[in-house]
Amino acid sequence: MSELKNGNLGPYSLDGRVAVITGGSSGIGAASAQRLAELGAQIVIGYNTGRDRAEALAAALPGSGHMPLHMPITDSAAIRAAAAEVESRYGRADVLVNSAGTTRAVPHGDLEAMDDASFDSILITNVRGPFSVIRSFAPLLRRSGDAVVVNISSLAAVTGLGSSVAYCASKAGLDTMAMSLARVLGPEIRIIGISPAGVDTDFVPGRSREAVMRQAALSPLKTVCQADDVAIAVAAAVTHLRLTTGTTLLVDGGRHL
Known part of the structure; x- marks a missing residue:
């Protein structure tokens, strides 16, 4: 049995820690890199294309020691190679943000338009991809002894409303997988999901800013969510939610109500 930790842990300092961010070159990933670097972390910016x-981004972040790293999350061998590169370069990984993902806008009622290839691509990228990243980095994270994984999920996992049926299913799968992994990876690693509603980025192909604004207008807070709003939640989860694991937090302006 693992030795019990004392409570009253206090904020989690990022000074001297290494944060790996998949999908880190744009959107929520890039905003999270900025926020975590400002708090003292060295950032590994995972990218695909x-x-x-x-x-x-690596050159512009505050602090030093940041590194861009090719990390296509549909390629498990490449992910393992990336983990080995992080170990060689830094000797540690303390924070992992799974921000990489994909979708395709398909009307929910048009079942034929959601072809098998698109469905498979979304599930592989959004579910198997984060699992592969966690699996590959788990030894380094365990070695930290006090590590945290943050998965960028979506309100679509709760409401079943989103860019496509496959996307909603993938994010629900991500959240359930996080519960399973939180049980087996504690106490050395905690796992937290962050679920925004529509974010003002170009993540959903073909979605206009007006569409995001219409979504925000339906929420109690009537605020358009920016990537940095999600990044602030990521930073808060890492640094302050020391006794939170296996759960997903909504950052949706109350859109679920």
Whole structure:
């Protein structure tokens, strides 16, 4: 049995810690990189096709020691190689943010339009991908002894409303998987999900800013969510929610109500 920790842990300091962020070159991932770097972390900016963006972000972040790293989350061998590179470069990983994801806008009622290839791609990227990343980085995270994984999920997992049926299913799968992993990876690793509603980014192909604004207008807080709003929640989960694991937090302006 693992030795019990004392309570009253206090805020989690990021000074000297290493944070790995998949999908880190843009959107919520890039905003999270900025926030965690400001708190003292060295950032590994995982990217797939956004090498130029990742390199520019690494150079612009406050602090030093940041690194862009090719990390296509549908390729388990490449993820394991990335974990080995982080171990070689830093010797540790303390924070992992699973921000990489994909979707395709398909009307829920048009079942034929959601072809098998699209469905498989969304599930592989949004569910198996984060699992593969956690699996590959688990030894380094366990070695930290006090590590945290943050999965970027979606309100779509709760409401079943989103860009496509497959996307909603993938985010529900991500949240349930987090509960399973939280049980077996504690006490060394806690796992927290952050679920926004519509975020003002270009994540959903073809979605206009007006569509995001219409969604926000339906929420009690009537606020358009920016990537940085989600990044602030990521930072808060990492640094202050020391006794939270296996749960997903809504950052949706009350849209679920």
